[in-house]
Amino acid sequence: MADSPTPLKTNYHHGDLPQQAHELALEVLREHGDAAISLRALAKQIGVSAPALYRHFIDRDSLLAELAVTGFEALRERLLAVDQSNPRRALIDIGLVYVSFARDEPNLYRLMFGGRVLPKGIHPRLDIAGRGAFQVLEDTIAQAQAAGYVKPISLSLMTAAAWSLVHGLSQLSIDGHLPSAKAEPHLTEGVVTLLLDGSIAENKQHKKDTTS
Amino acid sequence: MADSPTPLKTNYHHGDLPQQAHELALEVLREHGDAAISLRALAKQIGVSAPALYRHFIDRDSLLAELAVTGFEALRERLLAVDQSNPRRALIDIGLVYVSFARDEPNLYRLMFGGRVLPKGIHPRLDIAGRGAFQVLEDTIAQAQAAGYVKPISLSLMTAAAWSLVHGLSQLSIDGHLPSAKAEPHLTEGVVTLLLDGSIAENKQHKKDTTS
DNA sequence: TAACAATGTTACTGGTGATAACTTATGGCT
DNA sequence: AGCCATAAGTTATCACCAGTAACATTGTTA
Numbered sequence: 001m002a003d004s005p006t007p008l009k010t011n012y013h014h015g016d017l018p019q020q021a022h023e024l025a026l027e028v029l030r031e032h033g034d035a036a037i038s039l040r041a042l043a044k045q046i047g048v049s050a051p052a053l054y055r056h057f058i059d060r061d062s063l064l065a066e067l068a069v070t071g072f073e074a075l076r077e078r079l080l081a082v083d084q085s086n087p088r089r090a091l092i093d094i095g096l097v098y099v100s101f102a103r104d105e106p107n108l109y110r111l112m113f114g115g116r117v118l119p120k121g122i123h124p125r126l127d128i129a130g131r132g133a134f135q136v137l138e139d140t141i142a143q144a145q146a147a148g149y150v151k152p153i154s155l156s157l158m159t160a161a162a163w164s165l166v167h168g169l170s171q172l173s174i175d176g177h178l179p180s181a182k183a184e185p186h187l188t189e190g191v192v193t194l195l196l197d198g199s200i201a202e203n204k205q206h207k208k209d210t211t212s
Numbered sequence: 213m214a215d216s217p218t219p220l221k222t223n224y225h226h227g228d229l230p231q232q233a234h235e236l237a238l239e240v241l242r243e244h245g246d247a248a249i250s251l252r253a254l255a256k257q258i259g260v261s262a263p264a265l266y267r268h269f270i271d272r273d274s275l276l277a278e279l280a281v282t283g284f285e286a287l288r289e290r291l292l293a294v295d296q297s298n299p300r301r302a303l304i305d306i307g308l309v310y311v312s313f314a315r316d317e318p319n320l321y322r323l324m325f326g327g328r329v330l331p332k333g334i335h336p337r338l339d340i341a342g343r344g345a346f347q348v349l350e351d352t353i354a355q356a357q358a359a360g361y362v363k364p365i366s367l368s369l370m371t372a373a374a375w376s377l378v379h380g381l382s383q384l385s386i387d388g389h390l391p392s393a394k395a396e397p398h399l400t401e402g403v404v405t406l407l408l409d410g411s412i413a414e415n416k417q418h419k420k421d422t423t424s
Numbered sequence: 425t426a427a428c429a430a431t432g433t434t435a436c437t438g439g440t441g442a443t444a445a446c447t448t449a450t451g452g453c454t
Numbered sequence: 455a456g457c458c459a460t461a462a463g464t465t466a467t468c469a470c471c472a473g474t475a476a477c478a479t480t481g482t483t484a
Contacts (some may be wrong), residue, residue, distance in 0.1 A: 034228060035328070041263065044339065064328050069389075095331075106327070113383060113387060114322065114326050114327070114328075115318070115326070115386065115387050116247070116323050116326075130389065134389070153406075156391060156404075157402050157403065157406070158392055158406070159299040160381070160384070160399060160401075160403055161335070161403040161406045161407070163375070163384060163389075164378075164379075164380035164403060165373070165376050165377050165380055165407075166376075166378050166380070166381035166382055167376075167383060167384060168375065168376035168377055168379035168380025168381070168383065169372070169376040169380070171325060171380065171383060172372070172375060172376055172377060172379060175325060175327050175373075177342065178347070178372055181337065187369065187372060190365075190366075190369050190373075191369065191372055191373040191376060194365075194370070194373045194407065195373070195406065195407050196370070196376075201337065
């Protein structure tokens with residue numbers, strides 16, 4: 001493959017601009033928030049002219065949308081990693097992982113859900129990625145329902161409740177609206193359990209003591 | 213008021229700049245989002261020079277923070293208006309009002325909770341206003357607890373759960389992440405009820421059928 | 425080798441937040 | 455009444471930003 005005599009001399013073509021810009025932007029986002037992302041600054045830091053970025057990102061918003069997509073994908077992966085053997089425990093763990101993701105990456109999480117990027121329909125990939133993360137939660141609930149661990153109510157209702165709970169918890173947590181940010185996991189587990197105990201099927205009610 | 217001889221001739225001193233700027237900014241926010249708020253544009257529309265605004269708002273962020281404060285105050289008022297006679301019904305109605313507020317003023321709501329303005333400690337008035345709205349919810353829960361309609365668990369835990377639920381529901385709703393945006397109130401009521409039924413005190417459990 | 429497409433470049437426009445230095449009206453004090 | 459400190463405007467200016475247009479360089483392909 002082309003051992004050209006002077007392969008390093010010319011850096012006219014960067015060769016990896018999109019990915020490097022993406023990574024650098026992600027780093028800036030994580031550390032300083034989306035507002036701190038400047039295409040000019042990115043270009044300068046990479047060592048390339050500013051308009052070059054427009055060859056790969058039609059927009060600044062487009063770049064942010066890509067970052068949000070990777071965020072949803074990362075969230076999805078972390079949600080997929082939870083052990084699904086015990087349905088009830090899986091639901092709680094999903095909540096814990098979800099909230100811990102938001103706490104680990106508050107700026108990324110805010111970008112994903114801040115409504116700043118996503119007029120919902122402008123960036124199809126973003127919608128797909130978001131749906132992908134959501135799907136894990138829904139599948140887990142459906143599984144728990146099938147196993148009889150959750151009331152057989154409307155799946156969409158149950159999912160909306162669960163997602164709202166962990167999402168709201170995440171948002172309030174990273175915004176500092178909750179007291180005792182230290183004992184966070186305990187709070188999360190307590191809150192999720194609270195919802196769960198209200199969703200336990202009648203015939204499993206007597207089992208409640210075995211889990212705690 | 214005060215028919216001074218030539219009250220209109222001199223407009224060097226606007227006389228009402230802060231309030232008018234606040235109102236105009238709020239209108240822009242509601243219709244186009246916080247990103248669309250430009251001090252220069254505001255000044256031009258009011259008919260005043262841009263730096264004039266800096267006499268009244270030390271910062272752009274400071275103006276946004278004031279808008280968020282009014283948002284929290286408005287939310288608090290709407291929450292205070294719900295009928296508190298029936299504790300259970302009050303909790304559900306609080307949730308309905310909360311979510312409907314977010315849906316009525318999505319851009320304002322996003323500003324209030326977007327984490328864009330509130331490093332939590334920079335704007336004391338904002339913290340106070342936020343706490344004020346939160347307090348209504350907490351008081352309602354405490355009341356319901358005192359009346360025996362809610363499990364006597366930690367008030368902060370119960371409040372965190374309730375707030376997370378309605379907040380998450382609001383956020384997901386205004387971002388279009390929930391299906392069937394039409395039957396929104398029904399969904400909200402169902403979700404809140406779901407949490408509530410998990411929080412019902414043992415001795416009131418048999419009453420469950422009377423409400424549905 | 426000639427044409428082409430992709431990827432980069434410099435030059436430029438319009439808009440933004442913010443500050444400095446200056447000007448004018450207001451209102452309290454003597 | 456007259457004065458003057460100060461509040462509330464003004465113009466001028468800076469630094470930064472997103473985005474566009476026109477041009478230059480490279481790799482590929484006919």
